[in-house]
Amino acid sequence: DEMDFEFLGNVEGKPWRFQTNLYGNGSTSRGREERYRLWFDPSKEFHRYSILWTPDNIIFYIDEVPIREVVRREEMGGDFPSKPMSLYATIWNGDDWAT
Numbered sequence: 001d002e003m004d005f006e007f008l009g010n011v012e013g014k015p016w017r018f019q020t021n022l023y024g025n026g027s028t029s030r031g032r033e034e035r036y037r038l039w040f041d042p043s044k045e046f047h048r049y050s051i052l053w054t055p056d057n058i059i060f061y062i063d064e065v066p067i068r069e070v071v072r073r074e075e076m077g078g079d080f081p082s083k084p085m086s087l088y089a090t091i092w093n094g095d096d097w098a099t
Helices: 074-079
Strands: 002-009 017-023 034-037 049-053 057-062 065-071
Touching: 002 049, 002 057, 017 065, 034 065
Parallel strands: none
Antiparallel strands: 002 017, 017 034, 049 057, 057 065
């Protein structure tokens, strides 16, 4: 199971983009990437990125602003994340597709 905030970088002068991902039980058929534009430059100040994860829904937040909500539905079956997870952060170069 996996939940992600992914920053896609930017081209100078254009808005920063990021996406959220959500995978349950290894499924990529639900919760795929949803892309958004940031209303700020994340390299200028600190911001709070959080995920509220309950048995019934998942909400992604930036600075306490809800960005995306996924509500668990019966037809999702095991595709809704329900297994224990870990937190980790990485930086990798996605120049060829992200910006």
